[in-house]
Amino acid sequence: GQNIDQPTEMTATEGAIVQINCTYQTSGFNGLFWYQQHAGEAPTFLSYNVLDGLEEKGRFSSFLSRSKGYSYLLLKELQMKDSASYLCAVRDGDYKLSFGAGTTVTVRA
Amino acid sequence: ETGVTQTPRHLVMGMTNKKSLKCEQHLGHNAMYWYKQSAKKPLELMFVYNFKEQTENNSVPSRFSPECPNSSHLFLHLHTLQPEDSALYLCASSQETSGSGANVLTFGAGSRLTVL
Numbered sequence: 001g002q003n004i005d006q007p008t009e010m011t012a013t014e015g016a017i018v019q020i021n022c023t024y025q026t027s028g029f030n031g032l033f034w035y036q037q038h039a040g041e042a043p044t045f046l047s048y049n050v051l052d053g054l055e056e057k058g059r060f061s062s063f064l065s066r067s068k069g070y071s072y073l074l075l076k077e078l079q080m081k082d083s084a085s086y087l088c089a090v091r092d093g094d095y096k097l098s099f100g101a102g103t104t105v106t107v108r109a
Numbered sequence: 110e111t112g113v114t115q116t117p118r119h120l121v122m123g124m125t126n127k128k129s130l131k132c133e134q135h136l137g138h139n140a141m142y143w144y145k146q147s148a149k150k151p152l153e154l155m156f157v158y159n160f161k162e163q164t165e166n167n168s169v170p171s172r173f174s175p176e177c178p179n180s181s182h183l184f185l186h187l188h189t190l191q192p193e194d195s196a197l198y199l200c201a202s203s204q205e206t207s208g209s210g211a212n213v214l215t216f217g218a219g220s221r222l223t224v225l
Contacts, residue, residue, distance in 0.1 A: 042216040
């Protein structure tokens with residue numbers, strides 16, 4: 001089966017940096033995704049990593065180490081609107097995604 | 110309308126009722142998905158359709174019955190549900206069911222189902 005772990009909750013201050021870790025054990029690997037989901041809204045795509053290294057997209061960056069089964073999502077210059085749930089998902093070899101339970105990030109003023 | 114639209118957004122039903130959830134995508138995608146999202150749990154894949162053909166039934170109880178009349182529309186027919194079926198049901202679409210490239214899922218906002 002698939003096992004994807006991420007912290008349940010994190011709290012940070014506006015303007016700060018938060019790093020959300022995701023570890024995975026899957027039968028195969030064909031890409032790792034991060035999604036953002038605000039309460040009552042659709043999950044929206046943030047990033048995709050298939051090779052080792054860092055992908056930067058504005059204030060958000062995502063890192064992947066395939067040998068360690070590890071990824072993180074880095075949120076810089078936090079804003080109140082970044083309060084949301086962040087979902088880590090792994091594509092294990094065909095097209096299907098296995099999701100973690102999500103990390104709820106609360107940004108405080 | 111753009112993106113993925115789900116109706117109704119909220120649904121309360123008794124265990125003996127029959128109801129349906131509807132999903133429509135305006136993205137020109139060929140694959141559509143139903144996911145179940147329960148509080149504090151990972152999204153669970155329920156059904157997948159690719160070019161209107163069902164390609165995945167993830168051991169879902171028969172009280173959930175999907176229908177995909179064309180590549181733009183997806184339904185989830187509900188009957189004789191249990192209280193533990195209460196959850197957020199998310200529809201998603203992608204270009205196709207491919208493991209190559211990003212092939213990003215675009216989600217709808219979900220239908221919040223409560224079974225009494």
